[in-house]
Amino acid sequence: xxxLVMKFGGTSVATLDRIRRAAKRVGVEVAxxxxxxxxxxxxxxxxxxxxxxxxxxxxxxxxxxxDAVVSSGENVTAGLMALxxxxxxxxxxxxxxxxxxxxxxxxxxxxxxxxxPTDNINAKFAEGMRVAVVAGFQGISPEGRITxxxxxxxxxxxxxxxxxxxxxxxxxxxxxxxxxxxxxxIASKARKLDxxxxxxxxxxxxxxxxxxxxxxxxLAMRYNVKLRVLSSFEEQSDDAGxxxxxxxxxxxxxxxxxxxxxxxxxxxxxxxxxxxxGIAAAIFGPLSDAGVNVDMIIQNIAEEGRTDxxxxxxxxxxxxxxxxxxDAKTRGEINYHDLIADTDVAKISAVGIGMRSQSGxxxxxxxxxxxxGVNIKVIATSEIKISVLVDRKYLExxxxxxxxxxxxxxxx
Ligand code: ASP
Ligand code: MG
Numbered sequence: 044x045x046x047l048v049m050k051f052g053g054t055s056v057a058t059l060d061r062i063r064r065a066a067k068r069v070g071v072e073v074a075x076x077x078x079x080x081x082x083x084x085x086x087x088x089x090x091x092x093x094x095x096x097x098x099x100x101x102x103x104x105x106x107x108x109x110d111a112v113v114s115s116g117e118n119v120t121a122g123l124m125a126l127x128x129x130x131x132x133x134x135x136x137x138x139x140x141x142x143x144x145x146x147x148x149x150x151x152x153x154x155x156x157x158x159x160p161t162d163n164i165n166a167k168f169a170e171g172m173r174v175a176v177v178a179g180f181q182g183i184s185p186e187g188r189i190t191x192x193x194x195x196x197x198x199x200x201x202x203x204x205x206x207x208x209x210x211x212x213x214x215x216x217x218x219x220x221x222x223x224x225x226x227x228x229i230a231s232k233a234r235k236l237d238x239x240x241x242x243x244x245x246x247x248x249x250x251x252x253x254x255x256x257x258x259x260x261x262l263a264m265r266y267n268v269k270l271r272v273l274s275s276f277e278e279q280s281d282d283a284g285x286x287x288x289x290x291x292x293x294x295x296x297x298x299x300x301x302x303x304x305x306x307x308x309x310x311x312x313x314x315x316x317x318x319x320x321g322i323a324a325a326i327f328g329p330l331s332d333a334g335v336n337v338d339m340i341i342q343n344i345a346e347e348g349r350t351d352x353x354x355x356x357x358x359x360x361x362x363x364x365x366x367x368x369x370d371a372k373t374r375g376e377i378n379y380h381d382l383i384a385d386t387d388v389a390k391i392s393a394v395g396i397g398m399r400s401q402s403g404x405x406x407x408x409x410x411x412x413x414x415x416g417v418n419i420k421v422i423a424t425s426e427i428k429i430s431v432l433v434d435r436k437y438l439e440x441x442x443x444x445x446x447x448x449x450x451x452x453x454x455x
Pocket of ligand 2: 052195254255256
């Protein structure tokens with residue numbers, strides 16, 4: 044029988060009543076003839092609570108025990124979902140990650156999936172079981188310890204199961220009814236997209252759109268898993284939600300597909316560093332060793348052999364970045380007069396595969412921001428995106444103005 048993967052996020056399993064509603068949706072797909080793999084998150088708020096317990100008990104925690112604690116929320120929902128299905132006379136059982144087993148690396152709290160053997164679950168399907176309810180977000184390391192896949196990781200569990208079982212589709216049930224051109228809470232004209240290309244979704248997710256874990260989109264793209272994002276709170280038709288798919292399956296799209304933003308961006312400036320060969324390596328080497336995710340970089344014109352170097356990184360990595368640079372200075376590898384951290388910035392990005400073939404997008408973006416009096420502090424571009432850093436107080440204005448300028452309220 045064809046296999047379908049259905050993933051339910053925290054808000055979709057937040058109460059017993061919601062678990063029942065989700066189970067009903069599963070029942071509908073079973074009645075259509077699918078064998079279903081259900082991936083569940085923990086009840087909403089549960090993982091945060093568990094993370095809080097760990098931090099309070101042991102600030103410098105052993106990551107293996109963090110995973111043991113934090114993975115437990117999913118065990119509860121997996122069992123409850125299986126029970127609910129059984130109450131509806133749907134043959135179902137639950138599986139924790141290690142029982143499948145979903146084998147990961149040993150990188151606790153950020154493990155990567157290595158392998159998902161299908162024989163255990165397939166043997167049960169062959170015996171007449173119709174639904175395998177799997178606890179998302181968790182796996183087992185080669186050492187036999189429980190691992191987790193990073194926050195939001197059950198999206199990645201879902202896509203990995205879809206790839207391993209050759210599922211027809213991977214449906215991600217959440218509290219929004221799809222992927223929007225931008226955050227509807229900021230721009231009321233935001234429009235739900237029927238389809239979006241993997242690459243665009245990957246950019247939007249990594250640039251701040253919270254709807255899917257970035258890693259899950261990466262996996263879906265690699266294994267060409269059709270991903271659908273849809274709401275568990277509404278009655279759904281077969282073409283509901285947003286389909287994340289290969290570019291070739293999208294006939295028409297706007298040049299810009301979406302505007303993403305991130306509030307958690309900081310701008311760091313090293314004032315007056317010596318402009319010599321190797322200076323960039325001397326600065327960004329230690330940052331990378333310290334695990335700082337540097338995004339945008341600008342080096343200014345040098346004057347009398349000295350220059351300013353500016354880069355951006357997530358706000359919560361500022362302290363780590365400062366320490367790495369200070370240490371490099373102490374070791375005599377770099378020399379600067381001052382290090383200024385500006386945490387009052389936001390990153391706004393325009394994303395669209397249409398940019399590959401159409402010019403003028405950057406110019407239009409800059410003109411729009413300038414007409415609104417928004418000063419651009421840093422710019423970065425790639426083949427399908429343009430990002431700018433602006434003062435955080437302009438975030439809403441900038442998103443709305445760009446949404447209007449690129450007429451994203453209109454479908455292509
Ligand atoms: N429960 C985990 C989290 O809150 C994993 C997930 O829901 O995707 O991050
Ligand atoms: Mg999520």
